[in-house]
Amino acid sequence: MWESLQQAGWVETVSDTGWLYAIVSIAHYFTLFIFIGTFALLDLRILGIADRRQTIAQLAEQLLPWNWIVFALAMLSGVVLFATAAVDYVPLGLFWLKMLIILLAMLASILVQIGMRKWGESPTIPRSAKLIALVSLVLWVGAILAAVDISYITGVG
């Protein structure tokens, strides 16, 4: 199944065309940096250590919903990159760990966004809010670490 994905016409075109592959790689890195950077900032704001001149709601209004569009692009480019070396990625435990961390990070971020509606405009931030924001932050940094480890430890990607 994974061989047929990797050998699909469009996937092979991306793999074999240098500039096309480069564009997909660059898109993946650029969009994920921006997404993680903006969401991490929101988490830091909820933790009360960044950007205290604004309320949480004010900051959130500046980066939603476009940052999730950016995230969607990061995922899309990620899927393409995965497809070009599917056979190599699938057996790697580290790769699936990265996917798990990303899933958990998305969950935490969704909880942050839902919770923000309650504590977005209030002057004091409940401890549960800070906890979920911290978890979200740690998980996104963890996702970066997992991604970096795949390349470092296995040499894939």
Place this chain on the structure above:
Amino acid sequence: MLDFLQSLAKWLESTSLGTGIRTTGIYPFVQTLHFTGLSLWLGTNVIVDLRLLGVGNQRQTAAELSRALWAWNWIAFALAVLGGFLLFSATSTLYVANPAFQFKLGLLVPLALIWHLVVQRRTETWGREADAPAVAKISALIEMLLWLCVVSAAVEIPSY
């Protein structure tokens, strides 16, 4: 010039700092530091750039937003530079000889950084109203393109 840089590079990667990062398992953590720092840096830049372009809620002016994010913008920069320097120290000679790296650090980063400083400064006046002047919007767009160029060069480093 390149010879001089190469001998500096050779010295740096032979230090216990460079050797330590290169040979122990700390390298992925250093890379994560660089990526996390640069993510926050890009994020804080792009939020203001997009606001100048009219994206994001109009309740706050771009100038207010820029001021609110100023501290973490530069903390992020410091983290990115620290992580970057540590990465560089591990395999300095390879980086110095790498055309993509030369392009990134020698041309693109200084260009993007100077542009960022100008935009950040100018946003004080440009961003006073809810809707920024055309020159502000073009400048904000250029800033994002410049940082995209920096990331592009960085992504190409392993190819050389």
